[in-house]
Amino acid sequence: MRLSLSSIVKKSIMAVTGLALCGFVLAHMAGNLQIFLGQDALNAYAAKLQHLGPFLWLMRIGLLVCFVAHIVTAALLTVENRLARPSPYLHQATVKATFASRTLPMTGLIVLGFLIYHLAHFTFKLTHPEHAHLSDALGRHDVYSMVVLSFREWPVSVAYVAAMVPLCLHLSHGAASLFQTLGLRHERYQPAIRCAARGFALLILAGNSSIPLAVLVGAVKLPGGA
């Protein structure tokens, strides 16, 4: 089962791809929060991304490589970890490991499941084709209306908000853990790193959840005010 890569190299792959994915999650959220600036801002941003040309594909391929490397390496490490203790303890106890750290493979799987749904929803436009091909007054793809109409269906909004909780847990452990794995630890900065990771995870939870919640309560409306 063991590849020729050492445990520390595999963990470093997790850390580096994890850091890149943290950056993606943050940028993705910052872009999406432009929905609060109105239809024009969000659609203009989406059109700009679409017109990046080769850079868009460079980003997409980079992102795909990070995701695949992160998931494959995680699967390898998890299988090795399970094999390392063939028979579990009768009495299982935890002294100081956090809930987020113990559920990391599980929250990762849930986030992966959500990611597939999310891509089917907004990228491949399979789940809500009726909202997916609208255009705005300037002839651009109307991302704004697509998002608002989708999130008006409460089961969709609830699924998006619910998926942000395991993502938040995953990030709260991973974002601090990656510094340890890469050897970037000093007792003076350690509490700050742990705090920053939790703050980052909560920021992602709050920022991403705010969009479906704002649509549900009617704070974000269609362009005509409907």
Place this chain on the structure above:
Amino acid sequence: MNLKLVVWRQAGPQDKGRAVTYEARDISEHMSFLEMLDVVNEGLLSKGEEPIAFDSDCREGICGMCSLVINGVAHGPERGTATCQLHMRKFKDGDTITIEPWKARAFPVVRDLTVDRSAFDRIVQAGGFVSVNTGNAPDANAVPVPKTVADLAMDAAQCIGCGACVAQCKNASAMLFVAAKVSHLALLPQGQPEKQRRVLDMVARMDSEGFGNCTNQYECEAVCPKSISSSFIARMNREYLAASAARQPERREEGGY
């Protein structure tokens, strides 16, 4: 005090093993945990039963021979303490105590609560040493070592190799043990010449022994009887990545003397 013990009994490495319940009667709260087991074993012997096999040696918390996962925690409920220094006053009359061996693929059970920890010896043989040319002993203070560095190296050198870190880790990872050995030598001037080869070889040996991978949960440092910090794991990761990147190819030995 009277206790109910649920003890892992296993006749040998090939046996499947099972939990057996024993009564421990009239135990003094001043006994150590191992003395309590001695009393139980005396009772078993007098009844003609096979006593419970467990490891111990110095019984003063310095040798690293004793083990035991007590109620799911390696070395039991008291922090910074080996099982031999755990006293029965930490338990209450009538308690049920589950006693299991270290469980890890790399530590096969020899019998009952004793496990084979020679995987640790093989990791140390792979690089956990400093090569010294023979000759006169060098003057003790000829190589200056800053006090803070000496203290940190001593913190790592406290590792007694008991294996509690592996036993407690959810992944049976040996990272805290290997990190302590690597850090102890990498911090000191005497450890510098073999620094790169040491960390690469010891980690390779650790991986091949079948230990799991660290997931940075720090259960290891919580149960370590010497309270060795998981910051040494970060130090080893740093040493390993730097050594992997910077290592020069080995030169073939040519000629001779």
